[in-house]
Amino acid sequence: MPVTKERKEEIINSFRKHEGDNGSPDVQIAMLTERINSMTEHMRGAVRDYSSRRGLLKMVSKRRSLLDYVRKHEPQRYVELITRLNIRK
Numbered sequence: 537m538p539v540t541k542e543r544k545e546e547i548i549n550s551f552r553k554h555e556g557d558n559g560s561p562d563v564q565i566a567m568l569t570e571r572i573n574s575m576t577e578h579m580r581g582a583v584r585d586y587s588s589r590r591g592l593l594k595m596v597s598k599r600r601s602l603l604d605y606v607r608k609h610e611p612q613r614y615v616e617l618i619t620r621l622n623i624r625k
Contacts, residue, residue: 539570551620561602562617568599569621 539547544567548558551566575592579585603623607614618624 539567539574543570561606562613565599565602565606565617566621568595568602569623571595572599 547566547570548563551560551562552558553560553562557563572592572595575588575595579589579592582588603614603618606617
């Protein structure tokens with residue numbers, strides 16, 4: 537199920553750094569996390585949906601790349617981000 541427009545605006549507003557910011561790594565990671573969580577729920581019911589599985593793996597890889605970028609440039613922000621999104625257990 538795709539992310540609704542209202543949910544997307546809510547995520548952007550909570551993770552943006554300044555007014556008009558909708559493309560910073562924080563926002564992108566938060567959006568990808570939302571889509572990954574939604575796709576994970578779908579995959580639990582549709583085990584043989586291999587094309588969706590591939591898309592899920594691509595999203596996870598993209599999120600990992602963005603997280604590596606944030607960790608390299610601003611380690612404190614990385615820790616705050618994974619804590620807010622509850623990514624690492």
